[in-house]
Amino acid sequence: MELDGHQRNETKVMKILMLPWLAHGHVSPFLELSKLLATKNFHIFFCSTSIILHSIQSKLPQNLLSSSNIELVELTLPTSADLPRCRHTTAGLPPHLMFSLKRAFDSAASAFDSIVRNLRPDLVIYDFLQPWAPAVALSADIPAVMFQCTGALMAALVTNMLKFPNSDFPSMFPEIRLSVFEIKQLKNLFRSSVNDAKDKQRIQECYERSCGILLLKSFREIEAKYIDFLSTSLQIKVIPVGPLVEEQDEDIEVLAESIEKWLNKKEKKSCILVSFGSEFYLSKGDMEEIAHGLELSHLNFIWVVRFPASGEGERKKRNNVEEELPKGFLERVGERGMVVEEWVPQAQILKHRSTGGFLSHCGWSSVLESLKFGVPIIAAPMQLDQPLNARLVEHLGVGVVVERSCGGRLCWTEVARAVREVVAEESGKGVREKMKEFAKIMKEKGDKDEMEVVAEEITKLCRRKKKGLQSNWCRTSMDSHCCEVMKIDDHNGTATPNKAEGLLANK
Numbered sequence: 001m002e003l004d005g006h007q008r009n010e011t012k013v014m015k016i017l018m019l020p021w022l023a024h025g026h027v028s029p030f031l032e033l034s035k036l037l038a039t040k041n042f043h044i045f046f047c048s049t050s051i052i053l054h055s056i057q058s059k060l061p062q063n064l065l066s067s068s069n070i071e072l073v074e075l076t077l078p079t080s081a082d083l084p085r086c087r088h089t090t091a092g093l094p095p096h097l098m099f100s101l102k103r104a105f106d107s108a109a110s111a112f113d114s115i116v117r118n119l120r121p122d123l124v125i126y127d128f129l130q131p132w133a134p135a136v137a138l139s140a141d142i143p144a145v146m147f148q149c150t151g152a153l154m155a156a157l158v159t160n161m162l163k164f165p166n167s168d169f170p171s172m173f174p175e176i177r178l179s180v181f182e183i184k185q186l187k188n189l190f191r192s193s194v195n196d197a198k199d200k201q202r203i204q205e206c207y208e209r210s211c212g213i214l215l216l217k218s219f220r221e222i223e224a225k226y227i228d229f230l231s232t233s234l235q236i237k238v239i240p241v242g243p244l245v246e247e248q249d250e251d252i253e254v255l256a257e258s259i260e261k262w263l264n265k266k267e268k269k270s271c272i273l274v275s276f277g278s279e280f281y282l283s284k285g286d287m288e289e290i291a292h293g294l295e296l297s298h299l300n301f302i303w304v305v306r307f308p309a310s311g312e313g314e315r316k317k318r319n320n321v322e323e324e325l326p327k328g329f330l331e332r333v334g335e336r337g338m339v340v341e342e343w344v345p346q347a348q349i350l351k352h353r354s355t356g357g358f359l360s361h362c363g364w365s366s367v368l369e370s371l372k373f374g375v376p377i378i379a380a381p382m383q384l385d386q387p388l389n390a391r392l393v394e395h396l397g398v399g400v401v402v403e404r405s406c407g408g409r410l411c412w413t414e415v416a417r418a419v420r421e422v423v424a425e426e427s428g429k430g431v432r433e434k435m436k437e438f439a440k441i442m443k444e445k446g447d448k449d450e451m452e453v454v455a456e457e458i459t460k461l462c463r464r465k466k467k468g469l470q471s472n473w474c475r476t477s478m479d480s481h482c483c484e485v486m487k488i489d490d491h492n493g494t495a496t497p498n499k500a501e502g503l504l505a506n507k
Contacts (some may be wrong), residue, residue: 014462017045017121019075019112019133020149022105023090023123024278025365026127029149029217031056032244033125038069040455045119046074047112049088069306073119076111077104080440083224090279109136116140126216133204135311138209146210149217151227151236151364154385154391159233161190173226175395181408189384213457215239217244218363219450221441222371222396239457242450243368243442246347259302259349263336266300271358272378272419273349276301276361280382281306284324285408289327290359290380293415299423300336300354304344325452350375356432359402359415362389371398374439376422376431378402380410397434417452 016037019459020030027048034044038065046053053072062072077088083100087093093101109132116136118125126133134144148155153176160172178186207214218240231238263271266383274294276282282290287305294301305321322340324328330339346366349355350373359378360366367389370377393399402418404410421428454460 013041013043015043015045015121017047017116017119017124017443019047019126021127022088022101025363026149027052028246028365029244030147030244031059033147033241035072036451044070045068045073045121045483047075047115049077049084050074051089073115075108077108106132112136116142116211120227120251123458126212128206129202130208131202134209141172143211144209145213145215146206150385151218151389152223152230156226156230159230162200176388176391178391179385180406181404186387207234211461213239215454216240219243239454240450241454243372243470245369245372259344263352263354266354268353271300271302271354272357272359272423273355274301274359275346276382277363280361287324288326289410289412290415291325292412293419295329295333296412296416297419299419302349303339304337305339305341357419362386362393364389367393371438372434372442376435378418378422397431398438
C-alpha cells in the first residue's frame with residue numbers, strides 16, 4: 001500500500017547531531033547512544049575533534065558506517081604550540097593544559113555554528129558545561145537536549161548546590177554515607193564551581209537550554225530515587241537512557257596475548273583488575289600504598305598504570321614503572337601480579353572468568369561496567385563524582401569502600417582488607433551475591449526499555465521542529481523551581497562541509 005504524503009513525512013529519517021566533551025568518559029556513552037539511536041530510524045552526525053574521531057572509528061559497526069547511519073564530523077579547534085591537534089582530547093593530556101583545552105573547545109562555537117547551519121539537523125544532543133552548543137542550535141530554530149554522562153545522584157546534588165550553595169547536602173540522602181574527608185572534598189568541588197559566577201551561569205544555562213527533556217546515563221533499578229529528585233528539582237522530564245556499556249566486538253576488542261595467557265592460568269574469580277581510569281594519575285605515595293596493599297592481599301592482580309605525557313624528559317622518568325613502585329615489588333609478587341602501562345580492553349578483562357574483583361576509582365562508566373559483568377567493586381575514589389559513586393556502590397551492596405584517613409591518605413592495610421573482603425573472605429559473600437543479582441537484571445533488561453522511551457521523546461521534539469512549533473522549547477530559569485530538600489520515598493533504589501565547517505570524516 002502506498003503511503004500518503006503525511007505518512008511519508010512521519011516515517012522520514014530524522015537527523016541528530018551529537019557533541020560530547022573531549023573525554024573518553026563522555027565520548028564513549030555518546031557513541032553508544034548514537035549506535036542505539038541509529039537503529040531507531042535516526043541518522044547520526046557524531047561531531048568531535050580529529051584525534052577523537054580517529055580513535056572511535058574502529059569501534060563503529062561496519063554496517064552502520066557503510067549504510068551511513070552514523071557519519072563522523074570534524075570540529076576544528078584552534079591550535080597552539082602547547083595544544084596541537086593531537087592534544088585535542090583529555091586522553092594523556094598533562095593536567096596543566098586542561099584549562100587550555102576547555103578554552104579551545106569554547107572557541108570552537110563559531111565552527112560548530114557552521115556545522116549546524118550546513119547539516120541542518122532536526123536535533124542537537126550536547127554535553128555538560130557547553131552552553132554555547134544549545135545556543136547555536138536554538139538560534140537556528142533547532143531543539144537541543146542535554147545528555148548528562150554522570151549518575152543521577154551527582155546531578156541531583158549539583159542542581160541543589162546551584163540553588164543553595166550553603167546547604168548541608170549530605171543530609172538530603174542519608175543512605176549515602178560520606179566520610180568527613182569526602183564531605184569536605186565534595187563541598188570544595190561544588191563551591192569552587194557554584195561560587196564562581198561564570199561557572200554557575202554556564203551550568204545553569206546547560207540545564208535551562210535543554211528542550212523539555214534531560215537524558216541521563218543511568219537506569220531506575222539503581223537510581224530511581226535520585227532520578228525522581230532531579231526531575232522534580234529541575235521541573236523537567238529526566239529520561240534514563242540505560243547503562244550504555246559498550247557492546248564488545250570480539251574482532252576489535254581483543255586481549256593482548258600476554259594478558260589472556262596470564263588470566264587463563266588463574267582460578268575462577270581469583271584475580272583483581274586495578275585501574276583508576278584513563279585520565280587520573282596516581283601520586284607516587286598512592287601508588288606505593290596500593291602496591292603494598294596488593295602485596296599484602298596475596299591475591300592475583302592486573303594493575304593498569306598511567307602517566308601523563310608531560311615534557312619529554314619527565315615522561316621518560318615517570319614511565320619507568322619500576323621506579324614508581326616500592327623497591328623489589330615486582331620481584332616479590334612474581335607471577336601473581338601483572339603491571340601494564342598500555343591501554344587494555346577493560347570490559348574484556350572484567351568479563352573473563354578469572355576476574356573476581358575490580359579495584360576502581362569509581363568513574364561512572366566503570367561502575368556500570370562492573371554491574372553489567374557482575375564484578376564486585378573495591379572502591380577507591382579519587383576526585384569529582386567518584387566519592388558519591390563509591391558510596392552509592394556501598395549502599396547498593398555491590399562493593400566495599402577503601403576507607404581513607406581523616407586527612408584523605410590511602411593506607412596499604414585498608415587496601416588489603418577491602419580487596420580480600422570482596423574477593424576472598426566469607427564477609428564479602430553478600431557483596432558477591434548482590435552483584436550477581438544486578439548483573440542478571442542488566443542482562444535480562446538490556447537497554448531496550450529505556451531506548452524505546454528515548455526514541456519516542458526525541459521523535460516528538462524533531463516532529464515539533466518540523467511543524468514549526470519552536471516556541472517555549474526551553475524552560476525559565478531553574479531559580480524559580482527547586483526546593484532545598486525534598487522527601488522522596490526510597491524504592492528500587494547532506495552537503496559536505498569544508499574543513500572549517502566540519503569534515504565528514506568517514507567519507
